[in-house]
Amino acid sequence: MRTLVSGRRGPLARLLAAVALALLLAAPEAGADEFITVASTTSTQNAGLFDHLLPLFEAETGIEVRVVAVGTGQALRLARNGDADLLLVHDRPSEEAFVAEGFGSARFDLMYNDFVLVGPSADPAGIAGLGDAAAALERIARAEAPFLSRGDDSGTHRRERALWQAAGNDPGAASGTWYREAGQGMGATLNTASMMEAYTLADRGTWLSMQGRLDLGVLVEGDAGLRNQYGVTLVSAARHPHIKAEPAQRFAEWLLSPAGQAAIDGFTIGGERPFIPNAHWTRDESPG
Amino acid sequence: MTTPSILPLELRAVSFERDRQRLLKSLSVRIAEGPRTIIIGPNGAGKSLLLRLCHGLIAPSEGEVLWHGAQGRDPLRFQAMVMQRPVMLRRSVAANIDFALSLHRIPRPQRRRLIAEALERTGLGAFARVPARVLSFGEQQRLALARTWALRPQVLFLDEPTANLDPAATHVIEDAILAMAREGTKIIMTTHDLGQARRLADEVMFLHRGRLLEHAEAAAFFAGPENELARAFLRGELLWWERRELTPPGTRV
Amino acid sequence: MTDIGEAFAAAFSLVYHLDRDLGEIVLLSLQVSVGAVAVASVIGLPLGAAVALFRFPGRGAIVVVLNALMGLPPVVVGLVVYLVLSRAGPLGVLGLLFTPTAMVIAQVFLVTPIIAALARQVIEDMWSEYEEQLRSLGATPRRALGALLWDGRVSLLTAVLAGFGRAIAEVGAVMIVGGNIDHVTRVMTTAIALEVSKGDLALALGLGIVLVALSIAVSAAVALLRGTLAQAQAR
The missing domain is CATH 3.40.190.10 (Periplasmic binding protein-like II)
Incomplete structure (x- = not known):
């Protein structure tokens, strides 16, 4: 008789439970415990620079770097709201304004390339x-x-x-x-x-x-x-206490260090170097 | 039945109006415990409306519907109704009955016994696990009866339960109705089938164009009704001289 | 248009090589959209049914609003959810921005009105048939609602599927609140947008073809489920 009246818990419930379970089990592994969020520009991402740099840094430090690639204007906005731990963009006047207004603690030249005026033959x-x-x-x-x-x-x-x-x-x-x-x-x-x-x-x-x-x-x-100068800007922990200032600074230091600069130098597309490292930072003037 | 009955039912000057049409006109009647009450009358007389008013599905525009034995209890809990076109839930035959029992807060272990019994008595035992919606019309009508039977109502309303059924199916339904009546359920039923009224009625209410024209013992009524229209109806005459307003198809009266 | 030929080649190559990144992206797309649809169903189905069943002041306005919200622009929803989840916003402390959870939240806002509006229509049509029967059996509004949702399960599944279609195909909201972070919040649609922005139209279209195939697979799975549900009557 029991089976006669158990219609409510039909195959639907069982199937839904199975799907939910499967999706839960397949949830993306939490990743590295420690990660930072970098607001950057589409130009660096589209060129493939981060695919080249990040594995090197992560292997060295175990810190995962999550890149949100948007326009420079939106990247600055994200950092201003405290939604990014580090800024990597290419508009020096607005980066310096960002620091001057107290949202950033320091800005450093990182690398440059140039713009080209292209057109039909x-x-x-x-x-x-x-x-x-x-x-x-x-x-x-x-x-x-x-x-x-x-x-x-x-x-x-x-x-x-x-x-x-x-x-x-x-x-x-x-x-x-x-x-x-x-x-x-x-x-x-x-x-x-x-x-x-x-x-x-x-x-x-x-x-x-x-x-x-x-x-x-x-x-x-x-x-x-x-000339197209890229800069790396530390977000001020005084303004946004929750940001991950310490690992963000480690990433900035690495980018500016000989190891990071060499990594940028070693990135090529079809034999050409899209970015030329030009950090002029020494240990004495440690960022932050 | 150990719990006291909610009967008698009294209608005091009940009228029902829809779209400015008076469909039931100042109806007063007292329906007592015991006899099987059959409501007859031509189509459009207001029989179905009257049942739904008594059952509480619709509210009267004027007048009162009183359950004198209710004593503060919710009378709906002691009634059930078999609709002219019963709605079967999209689940098995047994689960349809189980649903009704669960609404009446019958504990699960008791439900199994009640379901088996109700199916047995309506001859649906073999259909317990069949989807209710694949049953034939006659079988669905039996399931509707089984569903109400399991509830053990004090009062059972039936709205033309055998309309469109063949004689064999009609016979099964009538038997089940008589069996429920023997067990103490008060039957209040509409029909436009005079033969059925003769077979089942202890007392008869004759309704015509929204008015209760006669309320009498079955034997007396069938021997010779006092009302002229009722006499004509019994003779099988079409009550053609009464102007009848046609209701458009699809509207429920 | 050689791009179209290249697109099919790219799509086949992606699937044929069982690209690991692609697998990750497909899985995340499903998790986010299925998760959003599940939450939206839990909210939208009872909500739609309640609007269908109950008569209360302002009901007509709610129906109009629900129907209108079916066309919510994803970018606007993404922006609002971003502003709320941003560190500078009211729920910033939760740290949900740029996570799959944020993407689910945004999609819930997009999908719930669709499921609720379609469910309302289904339940309202059923209610005209069921009302007197359920009241006669003594169903409380809550039980009536449950019975209607269960009896309408096959039609309601279509409403849920429509919601899923909206979720899996939208890019505007998940792009803003997810950030399209590689290996974290990149889903099919944001990956396609990225390839378009990189100018790799063939790969973008290839991913699009995989996405369409995925939608067809989900739709087929639902068709199977529908068969099972129809049989569920027999139990």
């Missing part, structure tokens, strides 16, 4: 070989040749706006005509520019990792105004 504005990026932009504006901007308040976007300013031009008024704002990451912007036969400003790392798939070429490079 037809080069309708005739900028190929120019040594001055601002002059090149001026020609593009005059020719009203299509230019694709990141338009996402990233470090690259901020640099592009600074260059337009140096050229004495405000392309914002032309937005939607020859000046177009993608609102996307570097890779997607490069893809779109390639299809639109437009000029765009790209960081060298992403450019190197993607150039094989694009109908674009480097037209302007080497200008001092195109």
Whole structure:
């Protein structure tokens, strides 16, 4: 008789229990006990730098590094809210403002590469070989040749706006005509520019990792105004007591140390080095 | 039955209105413990409405429904109803009865015995584990009866329980109703089948267009009703001279 | 469009080589979305049923809002959950930001309205059939609710599946509150978004193909479950 009336606990309940159990058992292993969260930019992640660096650091220290890769603007926002333990971005003025406002305790130069002005081989504005990026932009504006901007308040976007300013031009008024704002990451912007036969400003790392798939070429490079300096900034534990200041500092120290600098130096894409280490920090002026 | 009965049931000047139509008109009646009460009348007379009012599923627009024996107890707990189209839960035959028993807070060990008994008496013993919804219409009607039987109600309402059933299935249902009545359950049932009324009734209520036209002992009623319309109904005449409002299909009256 | 051909090649290569990272990402996607749907069902099914059964002031407004919330933009939900879970936010001390738990929380907000709104419709239709019978049998509102949920299980499963479809496919919310951290909070959709941002469209589409295959597999599993449920009547 018992089986007659036990309909409520049918196969559904058993199946659901089994699924729940399976998922619980398969829950991701807690990972290293100790981890830090680094707010960084899409350009470093897209180039694959962290895939190269992090295993080295983790093997040495056992500290897991979790990278949240977003635009520079959002990365600064995350750190400001206390949601990241370390900042690794490439917009020096805003990094220094971050420290000055008390959100960060110190900022160090880490490495650099450069931006390149890329465009279609037809080069309708005739900028190929120019040594001055601002002059090149001026020609593009005059020719009203299509230019694709990141338009996402990233470090690259901020640099592009600074260059337009140096050229004495405000392309914002032309937005939607020859000046177009993608609102996307570097890779997607490069893809779109390639299809639109437009000029765009790209960081060298992403450019190197993607150039094989694009109908674009480097037209302007080497200008001092195109230098792209990355910095590492410690988040202030005075402002956010919960952050993991100690392991975050260890990661910063490692990046700036000869071992970390050598690791950055050793990272290549197709034989080229997308990032050139340039930390000028010595033990005497220990960060923090 | 050891617990005191909730009967007699009294309706005091009960009216029911829907969409500005008076479907039951100032009905007063007293229904006592004992005799099997059969409510007859043509379609649309308000029989089904009357049952649902007595059972408490709908509230009267005017008047009162009183259970004089209730003495503060919830009368619904001592009643059950077999609907014209009973709703079977999407579970087994046995589990359908078990559900009803659990609602009445019958402890689990007792339930098994009650379920087996009810299935036995309605001839559904072999169907215990069959999904209720795959039963034939007649079998579902028997299950509805078994479900109420297991509850051992003091009062059982039945709303045209054999409409659309073949004679054999009707016979099984009528037998079960008589058996429940013998065990002390008060039967209040509607039908438009005069033969069935003759077979089952101890007393008859004749309803027509929302009015109770006659309430009499079965023998007296069938020998010759006082009401002219009831006489016509018994003769099998269509009560055509009464203007009838057609209700659109799908509305429940 | 050679990219499409490359995408299928990438998809087959990913599956064929049983890529470990892919396995991890698929598993996390399932854990997050199934977890969110489970929580959303526990909240949404009774909620939908209650709105269907009970008459109370403001009920009409709730129905309209529930239906409208089915179209909540994931990015907005992600942003709100981020602001709440951020260290600077009210629940920051829990330290849930950038964890799978945060992703489940965000998806619960996306999925619950879908399950509740669809459940309300199912239960309301059933209630018109069941109401008098259940009241006659003496069911309390709570028991009636339970009986309707159980009897509507096959139709309600479709509501739950619709919720799962929403959860497994959305990227905006999990990207913001999860952070798309490799080996920690990277799921199928955020991995696809990352490959798009890297410009590797073939790999992105390859992952997309794997995601669609996964959805089909889940849908097939639900179809099997439905068969089992239909038979559950027999017990």
